Amino acid sequence: MALLEVQGVSRYFGGLRAVDHVDMVVGEGELVGLIGPNGAGKTTLFRVIAGVYPPSAGQVIFNGESVGGLHPNRVCHKGITSTHQVVRPFPALTVLENVLVGVQYGNVRSGDPRQRAREVLEFVGLAHRADVLARNLTLPDRKRLEVARALGTGPKLLLLDEVIAGLNQTEAARTMDLIRSIKRQGVTILMIEHNMRVIMGLSDRIVVLHHGEKIADAPPEQVSRDPKVIEAYLGESPVSA
C-alpha cells in the first residue's frame, strides 16, 4: 500500500520551475532513492513533501491524507521527518537535547522522553557523546545526529538528504548499516544521495529527476541502464564513484 503519493507536484520560484509536475509513489516499508544531477529539484521536492514550501500545484498524499501546504511541524506530526542537506544541529544544545527536541515535539510522544532520546542515541551509536555540545561534534557525528534527531520524532516516513555524502568509506559503510537497520524497524525511507554505489546498494527502487521532471522510476538495476538517465548524467558532471 502506498504510504506517500506525490501527485503532479510542481514548485516554482518566480519563473524558475524547480519541480515540474512530478508523480511518485512510495510504498510502506520501502526504501526509495531519489537521484538526479545537480539542480534537478531533489531537495526542493523534499522540502515540498516536508512542508517547507507549499506546492505551487499538485498534491502530496500521505497515509491517505493531503499534507501538501501544511506547515512543516504539522507534516512532522503526521509522520514525515526530513534531515537537512547541510547539517543543522542546534549548536548550543547537547547531543541529547538535540534529540530531545524531536522526541518531545515529534510524532510519537509516549514514555519518558529522556529515556527514549537515549535509546535513539544508542541506536545510531552516539550514546557516548550524549552530553557533548552539538557544535563540538565531528562532521560524521553531526550527520548521525541529524538522523538521530529525525528518528526521535518517530517518523513513519524518513526523508534523508545526503546523509552519506562527504563521509569516508568506513563512516559511509557505518551509516549504510544504520539506514538498513532503520528500515528493518519498519520506517519507510526516501533518500537523496549522489553516491551511486550507495544508492544502488540500498534502494528498493530509484526515482530520477532531471530539470525538475521525473525521467525514470524503477528498480536500481533498470535505472542504471536507462538511456535517459545516462544522458542526463553524461550531460552533466560524471557520476561519482
Place this chain on the structure above:
Amino acid sequence: MDLGNILPVTVGAILLAGLYATMSYGLGLIYGVMRIVNLSHAGIMMLAAYTTLMLYRSFGIEPYLAPVIVMPLFFVIGMGFQRLIVRRITGAAPIVSLLLLFSVWLIIQNAAYLIWSGNTQSILRPYTTRSFRIEALDLTIGWMRLGVFLAGVVTLIILQFFLTRTYLGKAIRATTQDRDSAKLVGIDVDRISMVAFGIGIALSALAGALFSMILPFNPDFGRVLMLKSFAVIVLGGLTSFVGIAVGALVLALAEEWAVGVFGMQTALKDLVSFSALVLVLILLPNGLPSLLGRMPVWRTKPARPTTAPTGGKAA
C-alpha cells in the same frame, strides 16, 4: 469628508513626500547593501542639524549651503564607522546590528545633550519662514518646503544616475541584489559596503541639514521621523530608490488625506505611519512593488509566512 480641501492637502502631501523621501534614502541604501537597519538614523539626522547650526553660528555659513560641507563630513565619518565598528558584526544575527546601532544612537544623543544641552534650537534666517502664493489655486507654499522637496527629487535623480551609470553604482546595485554573486564576479564587497555605508550616512545627514531649516530640533530629534522612514522603505520594497520615493508619496498622501480630507483628528496622524509600517510588513513583505509588479504565478496556497523577508535570501 472635506473635498474642498483636496487640492491644498494634496500639494502639502507632495511636499511632505519630498521630505519623507529625503530622509529615507540613506536608510534604504544601507539596508540594501548591508542588510542592516540603521537605528542610529535619527541620531545622524540630529547631529547633522546641529552641525548646520554650528556652521552658521561659528562661521556664518548660510544653512542652505551647509549640505556642501555636512555631506562629505558625514560620508567620511560613516566610512570610518563602518570600517571600525560595523564591519565587526557582518554576518551576525540581524538583531545584533540593530542593537549595536541603537546603542550608537544613545551615545550620539547623549553627546549632543552634553554639548548643546537639551534646549530646543531652531535656525532662523530671513528665508526660512518665507512663502509664496499661487493666487489662482489659493495656495501658499513655504520656500523651504519647496526647497526640501526639490532636494529630494534632485537626490533621487542623482542617485539613479549614479547607480545605473557608474561602476561604483553598479557594484552597489549588484551587491544589493545578491551579495554572494557580487563577490563571485570580483566585486570587493567589503569596500562597497564601506562606501555605501558612508553614502547612506551622508544622505541621512543631508536630511538632517535640510530639516534644521524647517523644524526645531533637540538631541531627541528624529525619533518619530525615523519610524516614518522605516515605513517608507518598507512600503517602497526596501531596495530601490524609486520605490522609496513612491513609498514616501504614498505615506504622505495617506497621512495628509486622512487628516485633511477624511477629517481624522490631527493627534492621530502618526497612527497612519505606525499602522502602515506594521501592516505592510505583515501583508506585503516586499512592499508596494509586489502589488504593481508582474502578476505572480498562480499559487494554490498563499505564500508561507516564513518566506516573509529573511534578508533577501528567500528560498
Place this chain on the structure above:
Amino acid sequence: MTVKERERQSTAAAATRRAGPGREALFAVGGAVLAAAILAIFGLTLPANSYLLFSGFLLFLFTTQSLAWNLVGGYGGQTSFGHATFYGIGAYTTALLQENAGLHPVLALLAGALGAAVFSVIWGYPLFRLRGFYFAIATIGIAEATRLVALSPLRELTGGASGFRMSTAGAGGRTSQYMTALALVLATFLTSYWVRNSKLGLGLFALNMDPEAAETLGVDTTRLKAISLALSAFIVGLTGGIYARAFLYINPNDVFAFSVSIAMVLMSVIGGVGTLIGPILGAVIYVVIQDQLGAAQITFRGQTFQFRDVQLGLYGLLLALIILFEPAGLVGLFQRVAGRFRRRGGTQAVAEQQALLRNETGDE
C-alpha cells in the same frame, strides 16, 4: 556562509542550560528562595517610611520585567521593543477596574495581567511571521500605535496626556508593596527557571537557533513564541498593575513609553540575554546606574557635570561593548573571569565559551 548567517547571537541562550536537573535545581531554587527570604526579613526590619522600601520595590519591579522579557526575547530570541504595551495595559486595566468598577485589588491585578496576555496574542500571532529585525521594528510600530490610541481616542478612559489619578484611599503601605514586588520577582525567577528546563524552553532554544530545523522536528514555532510572549506579557502586565497601585498616577506617555520597552531590552542584553541570571544582573546594574550614580558629579574647569547627564550614553556604551565583545553579557564576563582563576580546564572553558558566542566552529 549561509549557515553562519543563520546562527543566532543568542545561541548563548542555552549556554548555561546544559546541566541536567537534580542538584542544580535544588541549588537554583533553594538559592532563590533563600535570597528572597533574606530580602524579605531585611524589608521587615525597615521602618514603614524608609526610602529603601521604595527603592527596593522599584528594583524588584525592574528585575521582574527584565526576567519576563528574557522569556521571549532571550530564550526565544524574539527581540521585542513592544513590551511597554503590556506594561501600559496592565497598569490601566488594573487602575480602571479598581477605581471605576471597585474591583478587589487582587482581581484587578490579575485582570490587568490577563488583558496584557490577550493583547500579546493579538499582535503576537501576526507578527511572529516576521523574522529578525522585521519583528523588532514592527514591535516598535505596535508600541507607538498603542500609545497613540491610549492617548487620543481612549482619552476619556485613560485621561489622555494628563494621565489618570487614583484615589489615595486604596493605597497599601510601602512595606506591603515591597513584599508584593519581592514575591513577584521570586515567582518570575522560578518561572524562568522552570521554562528554561522544560519542554517549552527546549523548543524556544531550538527555534531561536534554527527555526527551520525546529519546524521539521515538529516544533510549532508560532505557537511556542505566542505562549512565551503571553507568559511574558502576563508578568509584565502584573508589574504594570503593581506600579499603578504604588504610584497612584499613570499616564499613557509614561506607561506606554518607548523607554519602558527599551529598559527591558537593555537590562536583559547587558546582563546576558537568554541566560537565567543575566536579566537580574542587568536590572541591578540598570537601577544602580539610575539611582546610585545618578547623583555623582565631577567638576572640571569650573563646570559641573552631573553623572545623570551621561546616563543614557553609558547605557549605550555598555550595550555596544557587550555586543561587540561579550554577547553573553555580564554573566558571560563573570564566567570568563571565573574561568581565568581556575588553573585547570579554565582556559578550555573560556575557549569553549568564546566559541559558543562568536562564530560557530566547523560549519562550512
Place this chain on the structure above:
Amino acid sequence: MKTAGRFRRSIGLTLLSTVLLILSACGGGGGLAPQTDGGAVAPGAPEGQTAPPAGAATGSSAAAPAQGGAAAGGECGSEILVGASLPLTGKEARVGGFYRDGYETAVKQWNEKGGVDVGGQKKQIRLTLLDNQTNPTTSVSQFERLVTQDGVNFLLGSYSTLLVSADNIVAERYKIPYVNGGGAASAIYEKGNRYLFGTLSAVENMAKTQMQWLKELQDEGKLTTKPAKIALIWENTDHGKDYQKGVQDFVKANPDRFEVVIDESFELGAQDFTSLLTKVKSANADLFMADAHLEDFILMERQRREQGLYHQMVTYGARGSEKDAREQLGNEAVAGIVAGTWWNANLPYPEVEQFVEMWKSTHNSDVPQWYHAISYEAANTLFNSIQKAGTCDREKVRDTLAQYNETSILPGNKTYFKENGQIDNPFVIVQNTPEGESIVVYPKDIATGEAIMPMPK
C-alpha cells in the same frame, strides 16, 4: 559535571552580588543625591556641604531611615528642610530652569533676611532640589525620596500640570504641605487634595478673560466681524481641555458674538502641524485661539506663518511673550501675538516694582518672566505661612495656608487660595510689540498700552 559546576558557581556568585548590589543601590544617604543643593543657601553654610557623596553610601543604610524619622513628627531642626523636584532636563527643561530660579531666589532672599521666624527662633531654609527629567515616574520617586530619606519638612511643587498631578500624591500620602507654582489645570484640584496649594489660576479663567476682552474689543469695533469666527486649537491635556472648555462656554453664552468654526486638538510635543493648519486655513477663521506649551507654540507659529495664514488675533493661551519665542522666531514674527498670562512685570503695584528691581539686581538685570514670579510667589507663600503659623507642624502650616490672604505681586495684588487649594487671581492680557516688548492691554485699569487690533497684515 564540569558545566554544572561552572553554572552553580555563577549562580552563587550572582546571587551574592545581587544581594550586595541591592544593599548598596538602596543604601544610604547618597541614593539619589540632590541635584542642586539649596542653591545659594545660607550664606553661613560652608560651600559644598551637600549630601554625602554617593560612593560612600554602601553599608550606611541605617542612617537614612533615622534621618527620615526626624522630620516625621513635623518638627524642624536648626534648618527648615524644603524639598522640590523640577524638570531641569528633558522636554520642560527650559521652564523648569525658570522655576528653579524662582524658588532659589525666594530661598536666598529669606535666608539673607535671617531666615524664617519659627516661634521666635530664626531658622535658615535649606532647599533640596532634584531633577525629574520631565518624567512623572521619576518625579514621584524623587518626592518619595525627599520625604522618606531626606526628611524634608515641606514641599515645593513641580512644573507643568502633568508632573504636578503625578507627584502631589506623595504629599497627600505623607500629609505634607505642597505648594506649587506649576500646575494650572483644574483637574488637579478636583480630587479633594488636602495638602495641595497652587499659585497658578485655572486655565479656564484665562480663556474667559481672553473672551471677555475680545467681547469688549468687538464693542469698540476693533474686531471687524460679528459673530467672530474662532479657530480653537488645544493640546490634548487637562490644561488644553480647560482652555477649550472656557472658550466654548463663553461662546455658547454669546452665540451672536462668537462662533467656533474649528475645534481641534493636537498631541503634546507634536512634530508637525502642517495638516492641522491646512484645516485651520480652510475653516476661514477670524481669530486664532490656541493653547500650547512653549515648544509646541514655537513650532506651530512658525508653520502658521510659513503657510501664510492671517488672523485678526492670534493667541497661544499663556504663551507668546517668552524671551525664547522671540529668540527662536524673531521679534517681527511674534509681534502682535496676544497672551493671557498669570503675571507681568508691568503690573502697577509697588510690590511688583520692588520684586522686579530685586530680580534685576540679582540676575544680570534680566526682567523676570511670569514663570519666575509665580514660582517665587509659591515659595514665598510657603515661607510666610510657616512664619505665621510659628511652627513647623505640618498640619498647622497647612491650616495657615488654607486661610492665607496676603498682599502679593500677583495680579489682583493678593494671594489667597480657594477651598480646593488653587489660587483665584485674574489674568493679565499682554500683547507683543514689534520692539520685542510686551505690554499689558487688559484689564483696563492696569493696562500699560493700547492693543493693536486687528493685527496688521
